[in-house]
Amino acid sequence: MSVLSETIDWFSRSSTWSGNDGIPHRLVEHLGYTALTVGIAAVVAVPLGLYIGHTGRLRGLAVAFTGAVRALPTLGLLTWFALLVGLGLTAPITALVLLAVPPLLAGVYSGVESVDQRTVDAARAQGMTEIQILTRVEVPLGLSIILGGLRSATLQVVATATVGAFIGLGGLGRYIIDGQRSSDYPQMLGGSLVVVVLALLLDGAWAIAQSLTSGRHTRVLV
Template sequence: MNVLNFIHAFFSDSSHWQGYDGIPTRVTEHIQYSLEALALAAVIGLPVGLVTGHYGRGGNALALIATAGRALPTFGLLVLVVTWLGFGIEIVMIPLVVLAVPPILVTTYEAMRSVDPSPVDAARGMGMQEPRILFQVELPVALPLILGGLRSAAIQIVSTATIAAYVSLGGLGRYIIDGLYQKNYEKVVGGATLVAAMALATLAVFWAVGRITVSPGVRRSG
């Protein structure tokens, strides 16, 4: 059977659409893991990137953090953390957050540094306080690039959250891990297809968010 036949067989099987191992359940679990990891990474990366980018300090340190974060093998880190701390959803969050923080942190910093200094200087000349300058002058202009960093992190998380299945959790990785163990390649291909579809859906969601949140003037200048 070729890949298309595997895909058709997987999605046409009614048993894959119901129960604890059904597609709706596994997709919901995968979305939950991904959203939790993205939220945690954003809570860490966005404030640091915004503040350091606003003041123009710490760029070299952020570059080192990003390099170190990207160099860490996600699966290896998961195995190490499980060995130390045991099993659980909190354990899976650690490697996913470590994976997602660098693109959010570095892109946010670079986005803030790319803002034209003229309106920033004008705002300071008018007596605006630094928090207002950050959120009312710089952030609206930097928002497209910041969303790009969040989008990159989200896609990496969605693609990598399959590792949750290695520690007996759910998500779409369950199809891939169980399918390989059972030599059920229909299930493996179906799971991989769902992960790819979710990554494409993530792109669509961030495109829509950008259309809603980024002002038309900033989009045109970009």
């Protein structure tokens, strides 16, 4: 039997679809990790990004931090944290949050910065307070780019959570790591395909959100 038909066979098995090791359960786990991680990262990065974008302060530091994290190998980070903290969710989630913060931070501050300074100046001259400028001018106008940051962070986390299976994290990566350990290529391939589809769907969802936020005004402007 070829690998392809074995993989189709794997997908058609009922055990693939039920129980703790079934696709629905793994999918929910994977989405759960993603939501949790992006959520925590957003709590840190969104206020900080808004502050940096609005005031221009700390931006050098943010750029340096972003660059430094980018150079860190994700697998190294995951395994290191796992040995430091031990088994459980803490190590992988911490590593995932660390990796999700930079794209999110960059998205938020570049979104705010992308707003024409003359528009901001005019809003200030009309008598808007700094908070009003942020919430009524900078965030709505930069929203598409801010969502772009959430989009990259989500993709980063979906991909890295897959790798996290190596240090015992659940989710769809389990199929790849477990399949590898038992030389079950069809299972690895099946799991990989599910991850790819998930990534494409999530990316598509963010893309739609982004295009909804770039309303009439921006289209005409460019």
